[in-house]
Amino acid sequence: MRVPDTTNVGRIFNSNLTYKKGAAVVHLLRYLCHDDARFFGVLRTYQRQFSGRTARTADLQRLFEAELGQPLDYFFQQWYRGEGFPAFGVRWNQVGGSLFLQVAETASVPASTPFFQTEVEYLLTFLDGSTRTVRLNQTQASQGFAVPVSGTVATIAVDPAGWLPDLPGTVQRDNTLVLAARAASAPALALFPNPCSNSLSISNVNEQVEAQVCDATGRVVLRQVLPAGQPTLATATLAPGLYLLRLLSSAGEAVAQGRFVKE
Structure with missing residues (x-):
């Protein structure tokens, strides 16, 4: 694997960062190929082309890119040059x-x-x-x-x-992912003011609904029952950020949704 400091003998021969990681990256290339015939074919080509010569990681990358028909800069940047898991x-x-x-x-x-x-x-x-x-x-x-x-x-x-x-x-x-899936095709809401502070008004609500507010991770952080008409959602307790508002009927069906920003 890539060694930033070639004067550091301990780093050069580090078991985890050099030997084990090197094997893991080659294993990942095999996974990326999703076809052992293609993977081992590239390795044989690599061996044949560079037998008795100096070879660099860029040479290996070029051969795998040619075989897979796609650039692999992202792959080598994250797995070879990068750190962590x-x-x-x-x-x-x-x-x-x-x-x-x-x-x-x-x-x-x-x-x-x-x-x-x-x-x-x-x-x-x-x-x-x-x-x-x-x-x-x-x-x-x-x-x-x-x-x-x-x-x-x-x-x-x-x-x-x-x-x-x-x-x-x-x-x-x-189970909330069920609601998210149903809400994907629900009509968009008219919300104002947006961004909001302590409250958010909702236009044209035709029936009593349950409002569910989800944060960026999909977690439901606020629930409130709203009447028909032009109800107001209390947002004072929400942290600043982007939210998804879903309106659910008494049967649990998503009837509308919209996104808003809490300042």
């Missing part, structure tokens, strides 16, 4: 034939590598004992996914084969 916090819920996941990634050394862009495998175990592995591409720190399923999911495991050098994360079921 990701951890994944997963909230999930199932609505009929759709499995919803909300994945929050955190990095162990954010000053060096604040985010790791990577595909992540999830092992779905169903009530009948069958299993299925899905691979989802994590392209941002907080990301939602919808996966079609044909059975009832009982449990979910993250990175079951241990491809990623990740830290232990969390997996929990969250």
Whole structure:
């Protein structure tokens, strides 16, 4: 692996940062290829081209880029030059034939590598004992996914084969993701003033509803029953930030939603 200080013998021969990390990065390239024939083919080409010569990491990167048909600057920046590991916090819920996941990634050394862009495998175990592995591409720190399923999911495991050098994360079921999924197609609300301070007015509410306010992580931080008409939501207790407001009918269906900023 890359050694910033070549006069530091301890760093050059560091077991974790040089030998183990080097093996882990090559293992990740194999995972990225998702095809052993392609992966080992690149290694044979690398060996053949540079046998008896000096080779650099950039040479290896170039060969894998040619094989995969995509730039890999992000990969080598985060895994080779960067430091730390990701951890994944997963909230999930199932609505009929759709499995919803909300994945929050955190990095162990954010000053060096604040985010790791990577595909992540999830092992779905169903009530009948069958299993299925899905691979989802994590392209941002907080990301939602919808996966079609044909059975009832009982449990979910993250990175079951241990491809990623990740830290232990969390997996929990969250029934509020059902509401988020339903709200995705709900009509937009007219909210004012926006940004707001102590209160937020809502236009054209046709029935009594329950207002749910979610923060940037999807957590419900405020609930309030609102009458029909042009009700006012009390926002004084909210911390400054961006929020999603959902209005739910008495049957629990999302009837409208909108975003607002609390100053």
